[in-house]
Amino acid sequence: MTISDSSSGAGTEAQDSAPQNAAPDGASTGDSTPANTGSRGTRRLGVAALLATAALLLFGLVLSPPEASQAEAVRLFYLHLPSVAVAYLGFFITMVASIIYLRKGSLFWDLVAGSAAEIGVVFSAFMLISGSLWGRPTWGVYWVWDPRLTSTTVMVVMYIGYLAVRRLELPPEVRSRRAAVLGIVSFLNVIVVRYSVKWWRGVHQGETVGLDTQMDGLQLFSFFVGLVAFMLIFAWMLIHRFRISWLRHEIDEQALAQALAERRAETNATGLLGRKN
Amino acid sequence: MIQPPGQIPWPSHWFAGQNCDDALYRGDVSDGEESTAGPASGAEGAEALIADPVVELDDAVSLIDRFPAVAGLDLTVHKGDIVLLRGPNGAGKSTLLRLCAGLAPLSAGQGSVLGHDLASRVGRRSLRRQAGLLAHQTFLYDELTVEENVLFWARANRIDTASVEPVLDRLALSNRLKRVKVSNLSAGQRRRTSLAVLVVRRPRLWLLDEPHAGLDVNGRDFVDGLVKHAVAFGATVMLASHDFDRAAEIATRTVVIDGGQAYDQAQPQALREDEPNFQPPAEATAANGSTEANGSTEANGNTEVDSGVAPAAESG
């Protein structure tokens, strides 16, 4: 349980200790039900994430200069942009995991897909909120029909639907298979929607969320830090979420074995028939 | 008529020129003289094509929504058998039939039906075309008429639609009833229509889930006759029924299903006479230690006494 060396929060620190994610299966598969979903790897990861976040805060709030037209509000962007990236990454992982699941049928990938989607939705929601908060001081409104915002909203709803499908009451394999199909198709949809909406906005000459203004080196670097920080957080959350799903599955399996035994015990002539049970 | 592969060859004359009035339906099924020419040739052709044993399940487990409806079941059925499945409600008879139809999954254990491996998706898929299931659900479209339904399912199964008409005749569904919407039929007539769909497909393995339910005496006689005919032409039949007496008459074997497992019984009549310790499952009391088991554990037609099966606690 060693805590990886901590030092003062300079941005580079985070990049060094960025994981080599310790194999997630270590803590869960072999053992009997562990007490929590932590492990050496995730602790390191967690600390790294914290450090990176600290660095981000440092850079974002203090060190980087306020931007010309948008003043202090641009700092929100340090949160906003990385969460977008991470959300898309999450959904991409869902798609890939779904494809692999359909090919291989192993539960691992199904759980990965589900976990990634959940976290993706969380980050997307965060992005929407931060975007909305950013909009207020900048334009005076909470919402604007900008292509990215619109398409992201649609994307969030799509994946909420995905999560709903995962909760359907169906035999597990059937449900997983459907969710996998949906996971793949949803990402394709995301791409289609993005392009359509962008196109659409072009038609109407609407305002776009501009980030194409000049950025000096420090701001750029802050963004970078933010990106890394969020990636770490994402990875950490993903691993934990996955383990939770895995544990839940294990519990179900045990319940199943028990149900099997009970079922067989409905007839109690088994001893006489010498049947193996 | 070109026989689709995997179907038993039913001689066309069996369907041709029948009087399609209710006299036939009323139990006049003893037209065996017509089919004397049939079975010989038909069955021979069929012999070559059907794998034997037809059903082979080894410690099969089938999970329905995480519930082990079939829990470690051993069963072997040979070609030409008429197997009666008995057992309390919830014992797993329906699931077993669906398993043999390729619709229920094989979650553990091994099984092969009609030569197809139940564990593989491909196997199940090919099995489905050759097995016929008559279930509680009717598999019919309510808004369509009888004729349209049967025609649709014939087309869906890629069966020559010319064979539909004779089947409808045989099942006394011609004339007036043909053009009636399924939703306007009585339950018994609906069952007959489902049966017609099954017959049209001419499957090698008939899986009937309580075929007698909802039918009057004539209807039940009729089903029995149909079953005997089918077997004479090389089919194998598994049926689940609560109408013990009637079903026992046509069955060649009886298997008790309880708690997701199968326990074989000898010919019921023989059982009653020769086995003084026989206790019908419904009345088991403290009979648990009262008889010794004879025979092996293989559910293979050996006379194993199923004694003292406790009335299953109602489950699932």
Place this chain on the structure above:
Amino acid sequence: MAGKDLRIEFTSRVVTAQILPFGFLILIMFGLAIPPELLVVGDARRSVLEEVAPALFWLAVLLSALMALGRAFAVEAHDGNLDALRMAGIDPAGVFLGKALAVTAELVMVEIVLGLGAFVVFDAPLANPVMLAVTIVLATAGVTLAGTLYAALAAGQRARDTLVPLLVLPVLAPVLLGATLATRDALFDEPGVAGWSWTMLLAVFALLYVGVGTLAFGPLLEET
């Protein structure tokens, strides 16, 4: 697939009587809810209602489509027919395309009537009928194809009507966009809107879903 077209016959006998009036009703409701002031848009003077007519029309279509799709699958789930379809060994792609074809035909019929109604109620001009026709066909195909796929995803043994809209509508956003804009161009001939590029988008969408649906329906239909 031929067998599925059979379904078109009987379904239209029973169902179009309900869904079509529903769609029409929506149009009327929209008309009631939106004030008929005049605006100046470009060179033409149009009322608010006219302006949004395309959008309203397609919204009405989408909602009707949801009902139609729900209905299409309810029919199958009703008496275990899905099981029987599996037993029959039908190619799942055939099921998919067949269903989609049937629903598309129904919807197109509905749209034609709705469209006529919309012209009357909203008093809109018509600049480019060909574009309109193409748009209608492509958009409907897209809606149906995607909708059929998602309806199958959401349907269980008990047809789950509440989930389908949630799944399908976000997906259909591009179709809504494309159809609305193309229709605008077809009606008003606006210079800024390139109607034909939008119809291309619709075509791409439809093709995409033909492919995806055909591939995906196999695993979906396998209930075991």
